[in-house]
Every structure is written in structure tokens, then in C-alpha cells.
Amino acid sequence: MFLYQDKVSFLHRMHPSAKLVGLVLAFCHPLLSSDPLYLSSSLGLALAVGALGRCLGNYLRMRKFLIPLFIASVLLWALFRRVGEPLLMLGPLSVSSESLSYGLAMGLRITSLLLFGVAFLSTTRIEELTAGLEAVGVPFKAGFVLSLAVRLLPTFAATGSEIVQAQRARGHDPFSGGPLARLRKAVPLVAPILLYALRKTDQLSVALEARGFGSPDRRPYLTYRFGLRDALALGVSAMVLVLSWRLRP
Amino acid sequence: MKEIVGMWRSTKMCALTALTAAVYAAVLIPFKPIPIIPGFTEIRPASVLPVVCSLLFGPAAAWGAAFGNIVGDLFGTLGPGSLFGFVGNFLYGLLPYKLWRALGGSTSLRSGRDLAVLALVCWTSSVACGVTIGWGVDLLGFVPFGALGNIIWVNNFLVSMVLGPVLLRLLWRRAERWGLLYTQIVEGVGRPRTWVLGLVLLVLGTVGGLVLGNAISLGVYKAVPFAFGKGVTGGLGIGLGLVPFVALTFAGAVLL
DSSP: OOOOOOOOOHHHHSOHHHHHHHHHHHHHHHHSOOOHHHHHHHHHHHHHHHHHTTOHHHHHHTHHHHHHHHHHHHHHHHHHOOOSSOSEEETTEEEOHHHHHHHHHHHHHHHHHHHHHHHHHHHOOHHHHHHHHHHTTOOHHHHHHHHHHHHHHHHHHHHHHHHHHHHHHTTOOTTOSOHHHHHHTTHHHHHHHHHHHHHHHHHHHHHHHHTTTTOSOOOOSOOOOOOHHHHHHHHHHHHHHHHHHHHOO | OHHHHHGGGOHHHHHHHHHHHHHHHHHHGGGOOEEEETTTEEEOGGGHHHHHHHHHHTHHHHHHHHHHHHHHHTTTTOSTHHHHHHHHHHHHHHHHHHHHHHHTOOSSOOSHHHHHHHHHHHHHHHHHHHHHHHHHHHHHTSSOHHHHHHHHHHHHHHHHHHHHHHHHHHHHHHHHHTTOSHHHHSSOOSOOTTHHHHHHHHHHHHHHHHHHHHHHHTTOGGGSSOGGGOSOTTTTHHHHHTHHHHHHHHHHHHHO
16 A cells, blocks of 8 residues: 555665655656656666665556656647647647647656655655654654554555445445446445544543553653764755756756 | 634544544554555545544644645655645644634524535635645646546545435534534634635635636636746746635635
């Protein structure tokens, strides 16, 4: 269900907050220019980061999602961006060689950005993400709620699947008919999940309070140390970004 | 507005936030959504949840919708766009209960007036969400505003209007009986004195943002009197042109 892969790599060993800051720096790289050649280098950088985190397998897993996304981005920008001499007119929309080139650049940009995200998710546990968020200033309760939601997700997803199976066994097929009919058929599926969640609320709040949730005296099980390796990794990332900014077309 | 921050002091509201986020992300999975723009959006019944949860759980649903969207992104779509997704979904979960409170909707949802108020609530929240996400994603160069902004608001509005009334009738009384309505948990959540100004700013922000965003995106901006929005989509046209309207939307949300 999740992208995290339990492996040993440089990225896996990094401090969560260093990984978060590194992710932000990596996100900046494809946003510096709209040139297709420059953005190809962003894609190359994303592949290098994937190799560093030993998560190229996850990149491959994502191809069924990333390839249609790339194509959609190229086509949409080619149609919506009005620059240059139109080669093709479709009502208020037109396609030119410049808009196609821009579309290609934007396709490369979004693919690179998402690959950076996949590398981060493949090498970071949810508890590390929470610790990293807290280390960069996000309030503990907000980070905890995010982590709790991720932990609860498989339970609700399983409940959702069970409800779908149970309704199907009664002859209710939620996946047949047109979009509107399918929407209406969602009521007998969404309502039980929501009721299940409502029932859980009291149990969950009692369980949280019993474990000292909200107490100012916190003693976390997991602690992380920001080391020289993290500082070096961030320094190199910042240098790559500055160089890219200076050399960008 | 102080309940947005103040709710974090209540463990029950924190639990409701986590549950809303988990349910929002989980409902997407068994429904095999129909992609509209691959990777960007699809027809998703889960879009009804921020509205329904907002009317029941108030500010917990706003945070829950925002976190739920991030949780969804943790399955492979984490990127700079997640920030705008967070803000857009936060508004989508925040505005319904604020508008409902301001316009005095009742919990029975039987009268034509209640359904009209619900329609206005759903439309405004959907457009605020669509404009915010469409603006951010266009600014980053992912997808043109004219494509994504419209798809988001139409999808959210349609889904919440078709499923919302039925789900609310089923859940409202139960949530009230179990003491889970935000009005039963958080104190001082009455209608603020500034609600009329908030409503006016919100409507100006959402309608203006939607009209101008589409005008710039589809290249008819020369026909509208917004010179500051001049430009092309994917450049700074949408980015700069929509800033005043996004700001009005936020100001309206604060004052409501």
C-alpha cells in the first residue's frame, strides 16, 4: 500500500528533517527554468537521487501513473498556452511549436517533481516524517494527527472493501451504470464507513488521553541525531541548486 | 476564527481530524475513481466527505480534509502541488460550516430553503477549492487553470449535491446523539458579527477568481476589465491576476 522500502541506503540513513529540507531544495530545481533541456537535467537528477536511495524499482512501479500524467501535461499545455504561430486551431484553443515545446518542458517538470517525492516516500517511514515535520517547526499535534491518519487508513480501506463486498453479495453493484448512477450508488458504501468512524471517535480520544496525549511532558521512543553526513548532504544539495540557478538557460 | 486554532486543545477534535483525514483518503480506494486528467483528478465520491464532515465536525473537518489530501499524496503524488492541495482542501472543509452557520441552515434538511442554502454552501466551497488549487497548480506549471480549476469545482459541487443531503440526513441525528457535533465540543462557535462582510468578500473572491481565471486561461482576458491579469496561462498571468481574488476568499473565510 505504501511506497516505503525497508533497505539500507544513504537516503534511508539521513536525518528526517535533513531529508525534508533536501526534498524542498530538490523541488526548487525543476522550478528554476521552463527550458526542456534544463528540465531533462532535473529528470536526470531525480534518477540519480533514486539510485542513491535504492528506489528505482518504485520509479518503475509508478510508470503506469507517470506516463499518462506526462502525456496529459504535454497535451494540455500545448492546447492552452497561446504563443507563436498556431499550427492547429480548436475553438479558443490552439497548438503551436512553441506551446508544444512548453508542454514538453512542463511534462518533464511534473515528472521530475513527482520522482523526487517518490524517492522521499520510498526512504522515509511515517514516524520519521512526523519527527522531521516537528523538527522543522510543525506543531507536534498536527504531525501526530497526520501520522495517526496514515495509521488508520488501512483499517478504513479494509472496512471500505468489506462493505463493497457485502453490498455486492446482496446484489448491489456500485461500479455499474453511468457516472451519476455510480455516484448515487456510493451512499450505501460511504455511510457505513462514516458511521464506523463516528463510533471509533470516543474510543480513540479515550485511548489518546490514557497515553498522555496533550501532556507537556513528552518522552518520545524515537530520537534522531543530525550528523555531519546530513549537513554535507544539504550543503551539496544547496550547491547544486545555486549552480543550476546560475547556469540555467 | 479562533476555533480553527483552539480546537487543537480538545483531544476529541484531534481524533475527529484524524478520522476525517483517514476516511477521506480511504474512501478513494475501493471506488476505483474514473480519471478525468490522469494523475490530477477524477470523479471521486470522497469529495462529499469534507462538506458532510464540516457541517458535523466544523474546524476538525477543515484540518481533516487538508491532512486527508496529504495522506492521499503520500501514495506517490507528493510534490509542491501538495501545498496548494492542502490549502484548497482546507478551505473546502472550512467554508461549509462557516457558511451554514452564517446563513442559518437547519439540521432537518427537508425544506427547500435548507436545500438552497446547502447548494450555495457547496457551490461556494467547491469554487474556492477549485480556484485555489487551479491557481497554484497553474502557477507551478503543472496543468492549466482552465482545465483543472473547472474540473475540481464541478466534481466537488456535483458530488456534494448528489450525496450530501442523503448522508447528512443519515448522520446528523446520530452524531448529535453521540455528542460529536462541533457545537457540542468546542465553545464560542456562534456566528461572528462580521459575517455579512465575510460573505460579500467570499462571494467576490470566488466568483471573481473563477471568471478571471477562465478568462485568462482561455485567452479572452482582453475582453474583461482586469488589466493586471494580462498575460498568458503558464506565465504570471494566472499567478498575478488571481492573487487579489484568492486574498479576498481568505479574508472572507476569516471574517465569516
